[in-house]
Amino acid sequence: MLQIMYISSSTASCAPVDVAKILTVSRHNNARDAITGLLYADGRRFLQVLEGPTDAVERAFVRIAADSRHRAVVVLSRRAIEAREFGEWAMSHRTPGIDGDALIEQISERLETASPNIRATFEGFAKIRRAA
Numbered sequence: 001m002l003q004i005m006y007i008s009s010s011t012a013s014c015a016p017v018d019v020a021k022i023l024t025v026s027r028h029n030n031a032r033d034a035i036t037g038l039l040y041a042d043g044r045r046f047l048q049v050l051e052g053p054t055d056a057v058e059r060a061f062v063r064i065a066a067d068s069r070h071r072a073v074v075v076l077s078r079r080a081i082e083a084r085e086f087g088e089w090a091m092s093h094r095t096p097g098i099d100g101d102a103l104i105e106q107i108s109e110r111l112e113t114a115s116p117n118i119r120a121t122f123e124g125f126a127k128i129r130r131a132a
């Protein structure tokens with residue numbers, strides 16, 4: 001299996017309503033393709049982990065990287081994994097009014113089974129974004 005983690009910046013054309021659309025399509029496609037992972041979206045940045053069968057993850061990432069709703073896609077980690085680190089497709093979407101600590105806690109719960117490297121990246125990212 002393959003696991004890819006990347007960060008990106010949302011483009012001006014990516015409104016909150018688009019994140020809802022991204023999620024709907026992602027949940028459908030990822031369930032079909034046996035892809036799991038986690039998406040952090042706060043309206044300005046995305047941080048996503050995708051994991052599953054190598055071919056399926058490669059194909060999904062090619063589609064995602066070409067999506068004009070985000071830009072500056074940077075792969076932080078790409079590695080073969082023996083077992084999934086994220087048991088289910090999950091998503092935390094930060095919207096104004098949602099407490100940053102609650103969000104980080106929510107993400108941390110999802111990350112319990114993730115490798116230290118992945119966990120540290122997500123937690124650091126969420127803290128930085130909360131302060132931004």
Ligand SMILES: Cc1cc2nc3c(=O)[nH]c(=O)nc-3n(C[C@H](O)[C@H](O)[C@H](O)COP(=O)(O)O)c2cc1C
Nearest residue numbers: 022025026029030046048060063064065067069070
């Ligand atoms: C930040 C971001 C994350 C995305 N994540 C996924 C994903 O996990 N799975 C997926 O199939 N599409 C994802 N998409 C959407 C794809 O770019 C693409 O629009 C979609 O896969 C096309 O699906 P369709 O061929 O069924 O229309 C994401 C898009 C963005 C901008």
